[in-house]
Amino acid sequence: MSDELVIRQVWPAPHGHAVLSPFEASEDFEQACWQANEIIAISPTDLFYTFTKAGQEVVRLIVVDHPDVDPGYGVPEAAEGLEIDFMEVANGHRRRGFGTQSIELLRRQHPGKAVFARPPESEDAFWQSLGWEHIRHAQDGDYPPLFLKR
Template structure:
């Protein structure tokens, strides 16, 4: 079995739509939206991904395809991009570079698309470590900073 990180899209699925989490229950993930049968507010533009290595699920990601972005960010191409809404690496796999690898796999899955995130301040260091561009809103303090990779 390979130790290479593998990406798999788990939502939307061709069989239909659901507002229940498409993920299996796992104590390794803390976000409520990851738990099986948890009702979540998903839209048709939401894409859910799981990442595995050696058959073990190590990361989960929710992405918004063609997101709405306030014009105060002055990033016109973001409307055609992907916004990382929620990302989590399983508790036993953190600080091993898997989050970085997962984001890179996502970018390869969608070549030519701008990928961005508006994380809480507590996560700024992670996004800065990726070398992504930092964009502040024109009204600076009223909006979170945006990190993007073109």
């Protein structure tokens, strides 16, 4: 078994309606949307990924392909890119670089596409640590900051 992090697309979203989570049940992930048999609302552009190391799942990720991006951010290329909608690193694997590695694998999977996130303020430090461009909306306080990697 490889000791490198491996990306696998778990499921492209079918037809943009509520579906059962495509992930296996796991106590290592806290968010309800990851649990098997959990009904989640998705759009046709959502992509679900899992990342494993030595066969053990360490990261789960939901990405939006061609997301809606308010023009006030001033980054029209983001609408042709990928938005990291939600990511969680498994309990026991946090603060070991798996989130950063997963995002880099995602970027390699989609070469030439801008990748961005609009995280809650509590997660700004992680995105700033990646060295991504920090972009404020023209109306500043009314919108979350956008972190972008071209």
